[in-house]
Structures are given as C-alpha cells and as structure tokens.
Amino acid sequence: MKAVTWHAKRDIRVDEVADPVIKEPNDAIIKVTSSGICGSDLHLYEVLGPFLQPGDVLGHEPMGIVEEVGADITNIAPGDRVVIPFNISCGHCFMCAHGLQSQCETTQVREYGTGASLFGYTKLYGQVPGGQAEYLRVPQAQYGPIKVPEGPPDDRFVYLSDVLPTAWQAVEYAEVPDGGTLLVLGLGPIGDMSTRIALHRGIEQVIGVDLVPERIQRSRARGVHVLNLNTVDDLRSAVLDLTHGRGPDSVIDAVGMEAHGSPIAKAAQQATALLPNAVAAKLMQKAGIDRLASLLSAIDLVRRGGTISLSGVYGGATDPLPMLQLFDKQIQLRMGQANVHRWVPHLLPLLSDGDPLGVDDFATHHFPLSQAPDAYRIFQQKADGAVKILLQPDKR
Secondary structure (H helix, E strand, C coil): EEEEEEEEECCCEEECCCCCCCCCCEEEEEEEEEEEEHHHHHHHCCCCHCCCCCCCCCCCEEEEEEEEEECCCCCCCCEEEEEEECCCCCCCCCCHHHCHHHHCCCCCECCEEECCCCEEECHHCEEECCECCEEEECCCCCCCCEEEECCCCCCCCHHHHHHHHHHHHHHHHCCCCCEEEEECCCCCHHHHHHHHHHHCCCCEEEEECCCCHHHHHHHHHHCCCEEEEECCCCCCHHHHHHHHCCCCEEEEECCCCCCCCCHHHHHHHHHHCCHHHHHHHHHHHCCCCCCCCCHHHHHHHHCCCCEEEECCCCCCCCCCCCCCHHHHHCCCCCCCHHHHHHHHHHHHHHHCCCCCCCCCEEECEEEEHHHHHHHHHHHCCCCCCCCEEEEEEECC
C-alpha cells in the first residue's frame, strides 16, 4: 500500500509499504478514506526528528471503512464507517475508567515514561504506524473506533479523531466563568475550533490572537474579536483594554513548541537538527528547547486567579518557567493530550443536528495521498491560505 513516511527534517515521502495485518484478536484493519495533517505533525516535520526513524508512517487523524476485524471484536464489523481517535486506549483500565484515555495504562509507553500510545507519532508514543496511508491497523479496536453514520461526507466526522475533542477539552479546561472572557493564542485548526466551540457554548467574549491573514479572516467571520500581532503595537495593552484592565478570565495556548518570538529556543531547535539522532534525543529529553513565547504570553495576559488551558504541544523537559509569577498570580494551569472518548458524547450530537461548528467547510485544502509532500510544505509555510488539510486516497 501507499503511505506517507518520514525520512528526515522536511523530507516527507509517499512510499510503498507492507499492508497492515491483524496481529492481535482485538485488532481491526480499516481502509482509510480521509486523514488530516495536524499542526503537531509539523513538529515531526521540523523539530522532533531525533525520535523518528526513516520509513515511519505518519498521521493520527484518520477515518475509513472497516475491512477486517480480529476474533475478539464484536462492536464493529466489516463495512462499518468509523473514525479512529489519535490516542490508543483500552477502555477498561483505571485511567480510561476515569475519563483519562490519553493516559491509558494498557498502552502507556513506559520505556519513555509517556502516556497512551499515539498513531504515527514517534518512539516517545509507541512508534505505531499512522493513518496517512491507504490502510491502517487499529489496536484496541474493542474500544477505539467511533462508528458514524453513512451519508454526510468525511469532512463532517473526521475531526472527531483529534481537532474536535482537543478543542472541546481546551475550552472545558479553560473553565471560563459565566459572563467571562476567553483569549485564544493561535488560530490554527485547534485555536480556530476552540473559538467556535466557545461561542457555541455561550462564552460572551472570545478574543483571538494570530498573525496569519487567512486565519484572522476566518475567525473574524465567525464573530471572534481578533488581534493581529502584525498590527498591534502592544498586545498586553490591547488585551487589557478589552478586559476592563484585568486581563481575560481564561487563556488557551493553542500554539506550542514552535511559537514565533522565541529566537533563542528556535536556535536550540535548529542546533539539535545538526546532531546525531541519539545525541539530539538525549538533549531534547534533558534540556529546554521549546519556544515559550506563547505560554509566557498566556501567563502574562491572564487575569489574577485566572486559568490557562494548554493544548499546544511542548517537548522540552526542563524549559524555564516563571514560577514566581505563576504562584503570585494564583494561576490555574491545565494541560494534556485530549481524552477523545470522554468528549465524544458531547460532540456527536453537534455533527448530526446541523453544522453549528462549521466542520463541513473547515478544511481549506484536500490533497490526494500521493501529493502529501506538497501538502506538508504548504501547511508548514502557511502558503495558499492553508489552515487545515485533509489527505484522501488517490482516484483509481
């Protein structure tokens, strides 16, 4: 089959790889019909190469049709249409029972001390072949796959794999009080969807911050008050002016480890790319290599006693944080990979009763799988108005 594979920094290829097969009685095989490119995939494209091997299959936002199931699978059958959550969870361990599927004890990667395995996302998370491919083996299929109805196009449901639950959790963790204000830093796919969910849930004032014209335009069109970093002289003053001089009640950092405005950390990230993988991996596990501009802005901008919800991915183990300021401002900080199944019951009704979140036209680009290298390049460069890209099988 054809699959999108990593080979080196900014070197993404479409290779012929072996078809996946059933290995365990609770496996399933799906024929992939759509798979998103996530903002966190760009961290693999640019920064996290030391934790990848040439030929690793990428992608963690797939959906498709069930082709085959293992002997123990009774919840899905060949022909079913399913979305596959990006984290692999069992549904019966202590963590899953407490709604923390991203910490699943059955699939934790204990070698690296990390949480649940993820599709297509480095040795740190199990090195499980991902869904930017023609077929995908799904472990823990007795729990993971989400059955969705026939009829609407994939764009209606594919975001259940990651974008929708990640954004819903970001807003949930933000705990915006009644009548409160939410500030979202970064209006890429997760930040954009977070603002849509916040407005849908009745949050009265939603402010977004970005510098990409297409992202700014999309969010403004849906009623978000967007501040353009390219034209705002002083972000702090602009935010205070909108929030009675106190700052927002809650801030979502939807940017993560490659934020603009962090030149020293950017240099550190570039330096790791010049080192042998084994050396670079150790350095990244022991050093602070994240660009923290967005997180530092969140800490600075949130009001005293407010909440920061962190959905952007960070990777450095010892990044310096302003602990005095965090403590002094009595800030609540919540973060983590989305617990997909925890939020599905809230999200599925929104996909079956109209389209209040605008998922049907959320993707700006659709590419055939064979053009994945171009799709990654365009997304990474924020070219051609790219905000969200879906890969789909080549027409035969």
